Amino acid sequence: MGIAKHGFLILILFSFAAASSFWTYDSTTNCINNSTYGIFVEQGELIITVIIFTIVIIAVAYMAGSVFSNTSWVVFAKDEIYHLGFSILFLMAFSGILVGTCFTMQGLYQVLEENLETTFTPLSCSGSDLTDVAYCYIEKVSADATELSETYIQQQIAEMMDSSYAWSFAMPLVNSYTLTGEAYKRIRSNQYDMIASTILVPVIVSINMQKLMLGFINENIIQWILPIAFLLRIFIPTRQIGDLLIALCIGVYVIIPFMYVFELTSYDTITTSDCSQFEDAVCDRVVDGNCPGVSGYVCENSFGFWQVGRLLPFAFFFPNLTIVIFIAFMSAVHKGLRAIG
Numbered sequence: 001m002g003i004a005k006h007g008f009l010i011l012i013l014f015s016f017a018a019a020s021s022f023w024t025y026d027s028t029t030n031c032i033n034n035s036t037y038g039i040f041v042e043q044g045e046l047i048i049t050v051i052i053f054t055i056v057i058i059a060v061a062y063m064a065g066s067v068f069s070n071t072s073w074v075v076f077a078k079d080e081i082y083h084l085g086f087s088i089l090f091l092m093a094f095s096g097i098l099v100g101t102c103f104t105m106q107g108l109y110q111v112l113e114e115n116l117e118t119t120f121t122p123l124s125c126s127g128s129d130l131t132d133v134a135y136c137y138i139e140k141v142s143a144d145a146t147e148l149s150e151t152y153i154q155q156q157i158a159e160m161m162d163s164s165y166a167w168s169f170a171m172p173l174v175n176s177y178t179l180t181g182e183a184y185k186r187i188r189s190n191q192y193d194m195i196a197s198t199i200l201v202p203v204i205v206s207i208n209m210q211k212l213m214l215g216f217i218n219e220n221i222i223q224w225i226l227p228i229a230f231l232l233r234i235f236i237p238t239r240q241i242g243d244l245l246i247a248l249c250i251g252v253y254v255i256i257p258f259m260y261v262f263e264l265t266s267y268d269t270i271t272t273s274d275c276s277q278f279e280d281a282v283c284d285r286v287v288d289g290n291c292p293g294v295s296g297y298v299c300e301n302s303f304g305f306w307q308v309g310r311l312l313p314f315a316f317f318f319p320n321l322t323i324v325i326f327i328a329f330m331s332a333v334h335k336g337l338r339a340i341g
Contacts, residue, residue: 137264
């Protein structure tokens with residue numbers, strides 16, 4: 001544990017040396033160069049007040065422990081002076097930590113982008129800002145889901161209207177007869193309605209909620225939550241909450257955008273060649289025609305069941321995977337901060 005603490009302190013000092021003097025963005029990477037300045041702009045007076053108040057508490061506890069020979073108060077004072085010193089050092093070095101993490105994630109994304117563009121066609125969304133790339137992809141998925149939903153609703157209405165056609169004729173003094181030659185289309189209408197209501201509508205809701213979240217993940221996370229997090233970390237009773245919020249800020253600012261980019265780039269790489277391997281399995285008799293039908297039609301059908309199925313991972317599976325990784329990252333950072341300082 002001693003070696004780990006010393007190594008972490010060396011990392012903090014190195015990050016402190018890397019931190020610059022203004023809260024700005026790098027024009028090529030869109031990473032925050034100095035969050036420390038922004039923290040003091042938002043909560044500077046309160047943070048300094050809390051630091052002074054904490055020092056007073058430590059001094060009083062140490063003097064009282066020395067006068068009354070109470071070792072627990074002396075130990076408390078020494079422990080808290082260490083925590084306070086670490087908090088101040090961590091605050092001053094946080095810019096370097098944030099920039100280093102941001103550079104690492106963007107470097108991994110560039111490697112991913114180069115490998116994908118070498119194997120597949122150029123990606124439809126690219127750039128140095130991971131949040132913008134992720135937002136671009138989520139908008140593309142949202143637009144495709146909305147278009148599919150509109151198509152299925154229109155088809156459902158059309159099939160329902162066709163199923164209501166009827167022909168009647170009457171024989172005088174005998175009887176009258178009614179024929180409904182396209183009543184079977186009511187079943188087709190129900191199929192379109194089922195896919196639209198049970199699959200496409202939940203997909204649209206999920207994707208739009210994710211889009212709102214990604215739209216909020218930007219410098220505002222650092223500007224609003226992080227100052228409060230450091231304020232809570234310096235104050236003794238709320239230190240654990242502050243550690244948790246710091247871990248939350250790092251994860252939300254860096255990990256979530258990278259995970260979304262990592263996952264959503266597969267939307268460009270899922271092609272008709274992938275569909276052709278499962279053509280018979282994804283063929284739907286209503287939306288794709290007879291199954292098995294003409295080879296290749298199922299995959300090329302712009303509103304076929306394959307187009308619906310390829311939306312499901314991005315609406316349900318990938319967000320849950322992102323949440324799992326984010327919680328694991330946040331838990332690790334929180335435990336590290338609790339163990340070291």
